[in-house]
Amino acid sequence: MTNILEKPIDIHVEHIARVEGHGNIKIGIEDGKLTECTWEVVETPRFFEMMFKGLSIEMAPLLAARVCGICSISHALTAARAAERALNIQVPETAQKIRLLAKHAETLQSHVLHLFFLVAPDFLNVGSVIPILSSHPHIVQIATQLKGYANRASDLLAGRTSHPMVFKVGGLTQVPRKRQLKNLLNELEENIPYLEQAIEIFKGLSMPDFERETEFVSLKGQDRYPFIGGDLVSSDGIRMGEDEYQAMTNEYMVDISTSKWCKLSRDSFAVGALARFNNNYELLHPKAIELAEEIGLKPGSHNPFFHNLAQLVECVHVVYESKDMLTELIDSDTSAFMASYEVHAGEGVGALEAPRGILYHHFQIDDEGKIVKANCVIPTGQNHANIHHDLHKLVPELAAQGEIEAEISKRAQMLVRAYDPCISCSVH
Amino acid sequence: MKYLGIPLEKPKVAFFGFTGCEGCQLQIANKEETLADLLGAVEVMSFRLISSDKDDGYDIAFVEGSITTEGEVERLKKIRAQAKILVAIGACACLGGVNNLRSRFPLDETIQEVYGNHVIESGPVRKLSEVVTVDYELPGCPISKAEFEWLVRHVIVGVIPQLPQYPVCVECKQRIKTCVFDMGIMCMGPVTRAGCNAICPSNHMGCWGCRGAVDEANFESFIEILRERGFAEREIAERANFFNAFSGVDVIPQLEG
Amino acid sequence: MLYKTISKDNFRKMLEGLMENNEVMGPRWRDRDAQGNKIYRFLKLNNFDELELDYTRTYSSPKNFFLPFKENLATYKLGDSDWEQDIHYTIHPRVIVGMRACDINALRKLDEVMLKSVYPNPYYSARRENTIIIGLDHEPLEDCFCRSMGADVALRGFDLFLTDIGDKYFVAIGSDTGYRILNQYDAQDVTEDDQLEFKRAKQEIESKFKTQVDVTIVPELMDLEFESEVWEKWGDKCLSCGSCAMVCPTCYCYGTEEEVDLTFTHATKSRCLYSCNLLDFAMVAGGHNFRPDSHIRLKYRYYHQFRGFVEAFNQSLCVGCNRCGVACLAGINPKDVIDDLITTEKL
C-alpha cells in the first residue's frame, strides 16, 4: 500500500446491475489500507437440489432449465446428459447434433447479450443499452441481428430461447424439418456480415490492463472445441473424468455468500470463456483463431477482462461451427432422434460448458426412476471466489494509481461483469 | 403520443426480480427487434438486469419471482407502496412456480440437505398475491414477450387487459398440431389458460400448466380422462403440480415428498 | 356434369404442372400416433411424392384454407386522432387436391352462409373463388357417418372429382377451369368399361359404411329433448376446450379482435374462429353469461348443427366426418349423443 489517499473510500454497490441475479460489492479503504473488499452474493436460495427429489428422472431436464433463464438450454442438456449417463443411454447422433447446435445458439445469444448489452455500456460510459439505442443505433442493430438469429435458432432447435422443451432424456421430442434447417442456414449466412461488424467494434475497445495468475478449469476437447461432456482439466495440470467433478470443484460455504465457493489447486479458480479458450485454443475453428490472433488474445492469458474477448472469439467459433453442422445435418438422415431405454437405479454426472463455464448436474435414481439425490454445481459458483480474489488485487492497484472512488467502483463492477456472472443460477 | 385523440402518457415502469431465474425479465430484454418501440412507449426507471441507472419514481412495477424470505416481503411491500400498478410476471410470481416443489419437504430438512449446518435465511414459498395486492398477472414460464407488450399497450391506454378465457387446446388446434394425447403424451392443455400459442404441445412435450388453470376448468372429467388413458397417478401428479398451477384442486393427485 | 378419365401417370403430370406456378395443398403425414399410424394434415406440397392420396382422415379439416383460424379483416394507419382503414382480399390462386366428398359438402354448406345468405362474406368469396378443388373418393372409415348425413357423395362444389378405377381415375368435371386443366393432360372420353368400373367402385365404397346415425327426426328431437338429461350426461364430461369446433369442417363461429401496436400508429382487426363450447362465447359485459354451463354450451353446438341450420337452410350443418368425435378427449361424438337422445325418446 504505497499511496496514501486523503479521503477514505467506502464503496457499497447493492445489487450490481447488468448481471443476472443479486450480488453486492463492498470496498473500504482507510488510511491507505484495504479494510474491506468483498464480493457478496445475496440471492435467495431456491433449493433446486431439494426440488428434484422424488421426481421422475424424466423431469430432470425440464426442472433443471428453470435454474437459469439465460442458460436454460445448458441446464436442460446437462441434466439430460446426467440422466442418460445414469441410465447408460446412447443418444442418437442426430439428437446430439441438434443439441449442440441449440447449445451454440444459446452461447451466441448469451455472449452477444453480455458483450453488447451488459459490457458495452461501460465502454461507452452510459448506464445501459437504452441511451445507446439512439447514440449508436448501428451497434444495437448488429446485436439485434445476431441475437435475432440465435433466438430463432433456439426456437427451432430447442422449442424456445428460455426453458426449452424438446430435450428429453434419451434424445429429443422432435427434430426440425429439413426445410426449416435450410432456412436457418440461410439466415445464419446472412448474418455473418454482422458478426464481422461486431468484431470491428470490439477490436476498437481496449480492455483494462490487469493480470492475476489464475488456475483455469474447463472441459478438455478431444477433436473439437468442447461444449458437451468430456474430461475436466485445469491449467495447473489436473485432469479428471466427468464423474470426479466433486474433486474438481471442492465446494464449501462462506459467510458472505448464499452461493457455495469452489477451489482446486489454489485459493480459487476461474471457469468460462477464457478458461475454455486457454485450455483448448488449438481446437477453435480456424476463423476464430484468426480473430484471436488479430486481437492479440493468446492462450495463457491471465487478464480476467479478457473473458470478454474470449467470448467474442467463441461467437465466431460457434457461428462457423454451426454453419458446418447445419450443412451436414441437412444432408443426413435425421429420422432417429430418440433412444429407447428402461429406467433402473443408477447414478450419473453430466458436465457441460455453459456460456459462463463448466456446469455439472449429478443425479442418483432409484429403480423406479425417482431422483433420490441431486446436485448441481454452477459455473458462476465456481467463479465467485476468483472474482473475490481478483477484487483483492485490483482494488489496491487502482488505489495505488490514485484512482478516485467512482472509478474504482466502476472498475470493480466491470471486473465482476467480465465474468458474466449468473448469480441466481449459482445460488439455485 | 396520441391514440384516437387521447393524449397518452409514457408510463414510468420498473422491473424487479425476486426468487426466480430472471428468465421472464430476460424475455423482455430479449428480442431487441421491438425494444425501440417499447422504449418509445414506456420510460424505464429501473431494470437492474440490463441497466445500472435507477430511479424510484416509477408508476408501474413488473415483478418477477416468488417470495421466500422476510427481506423479500419487505422489499415487495415497498414496491407495492410506490407502484400504482403492480404486475406479477411469470409462473413464480403468479403461482409460486417450480419453487413450490420444495414445499413438499420441511424447511429445515431442505436447508440441511443443501447447505448443511450453515445458517441460511429462507421461508415458505409464496406467490406475490399472498403478500401484496396484485393488479394484473401475466403468467407463463417464461412469459411471452408478445403478451407482455400486449399488456403494456393496455396499461398505456388505460384499458383492463383480459387474458384468454379459453384453454391451450384452442391455440393448439389453431396451429393445426397433432394432439399429443394421440401420441401417448400427457398434456395439461385442456385445463390451462391459453396465451402461449400452445408452444409445448407444438413441441411434442404436452403442456405443464405454467399459465395456470383456465376459468371453470372441468378437472373431474379431465383427471378421469387421464386415468382412462392409462397415465399413472405419479405421472399425473408430477405434471399437474410442476408449476403449482392447480393448487387447491382436490381431484388432482398430490406429489409425494 | 361431364365425365372423363385420366391415367394415373397423366394425373401425376397434371399435379406437377399445377405445382409449378401455384400453391398446391394436399394430404401429407407429419406425425405418428402412439400405435405408429400416420397422422395426416392438409399441407403445402413441394412435390408429387409427398402427396398421400390413400390417407385415412386429416385430424383437422381443410376448412381453414377458406376460413383461417385468424384472418386479417382490416388494417389501420393511425394518426393522432385521425385514421385510415385499409382492406384487402387478395388471394393467390391455389389448388387443394385430395379433398373427400364430406369436406367438399362441408364447403357447400359454408357457401350457404358465407356466399348465398345475407351479407356475403368477401374474404371467404375471395378464397373460395381462387381455389381449385380436386376431390377424391375413398372408402369410409369405421366411424364415418357421412352417408347418414347425405354428404357421402359430392355433386358440386369442386372443379374435378376423382374416383380410382384401377390404373386411371374416373373424373367428374365441375367447372370450366377444371375442364381446361384436365384436357391439357390427355383426358379420355368415358368408355363403357370405365362406367362399369366406376359403378363397381362406387358400390364397393357404399358397402363399406359401418356407422349409421338416424337423423330423420333429429331436428324435432333437438327441440323435444331440450331439457333432456342426456345433455348433462355428456356435458359433465365436456372439457369446454373447443377442440370439436376447431377441427370440424363446418363450424364457423368466430370473434373479432382488434390490436394496436406499441407505437400506436398501426392497428389491425382480425377474425378468429371461436367455438360455442368455450366459456365466454355468449358472455357479455358485466359478466353475465347466457350459456353458463358446459352442458348448455354443448347442447347449443348440437342444436346449431342439427336444428338451427336445418331451419335456415333445410339441411344439417354436420357432414358426418366424426372429426369432432376423434378430437374430443372426453369421447363425445355425434353418434353416441344422438343415439342417446333417440333412446330416451323411445323410453
Next chain:
Amino acid sequence: MSLKIPHHDINLEPTMAKAPDFNRKSERMQTERSFKSEIIAAIPLTAQEKLFHLRICDQAERENFSFLPGQFVMLELPGCGEIAISISGSSSNHEFLELCVREVGTVTGLLHRLEAGAFVGIRGPFGTHFPMRKMKGHNILLIAGGLGIAPLRSPIYWANEHRTDYEDITILYGARDPGQILFDYQFDEWRKIYDLKLLTIVEHPDEDWNGHVGMITDLFDDVPVDPDNTFAIVCGPPVMFKFVCSYLSDLGLPRQRMFVSLERRMHCGMGKCCRCNVGSTFTCLDGPVFDYWTVMNLQEAI
C-alpha cells in the same frame, strides 16, 4: 407443361369499389369497411352514460346512411374493438347519429374517454326495427327500464314526426334511482310539444324525488291500456320485460303487438359470427327487435 390458374380479384368488382350500403344485404360489399365518423359531441348524462353525436365524415356515405327506429350500428374504435349500439336518435336526422352508451368494459371504457373531434368507425345499420308503419292509427305504449330508454328515443322521435298517424302515446320509464334517469332534460319537450304522456318511477328515491316509487308495473294503475288498439314497445333488462309483457298479455294485448329489443354478445352484426345466436335465431338479423310471441318461442332462456 405448366398451368396458370386464372385469378379472380374480387377487389376489382364494381360493387366493392363503392361504399357499402348495409341496407342492401344481399349485395357483395366490403362488409368490414366502416364509415369514419367524427364525434361532434360527447355529452355526459350520468356517471355511467354518455350521449355521443357522430357525424359520418364522407358526405356521400352520410347521405346514403338511413335507418329505422330500433336498428343498431357496430361502433368501432380502431385497435380497440367493435360493439353493437342501438341508434338513439331520429331517423330523419341525416346530419348526425345519436348513440347513448353505458361504460361497462373495454370498448365502452375507451369510448367514454374520447372527446369531440375524435374519429370512430361505424358499420350498419343492422337488424330489425320497430314496425312503426304497422302501428299507424293505434295507441303506442313505450315502456323503458334503465338504459332501455336509449333505443326508445328513436321511435319517440318518429312518433312525434308522424304524430297524426298515432292515437295516444304513453311512455312509462323506470329507473333504479333518480340519478340514473336519462334524458330528463327532454321530458318537458316530449310532454308538451310531442304531446305524449310520460310517467317515471324509481325504485330507490332520494330526498328530492317526489314522483312515483316502485316497480315499473306499478305505473299501470295510472295508465289504462286498451288491448284492442295498442302496440307496446318494451326495452330494458330481461326480468323487466318478461314481467311487463306477461302483465300486458294478461290484459289481453296480443303478443304479436308487443315488441322487445334483445341483447346478446355480438361480433359482426351480419349473422356470421353466431355469437348472438339464441337457439337458432340470430339476434342481429332476426332481431334485435322481436315481437314477444317470437321471443317466447326462442329455445333459450332469455
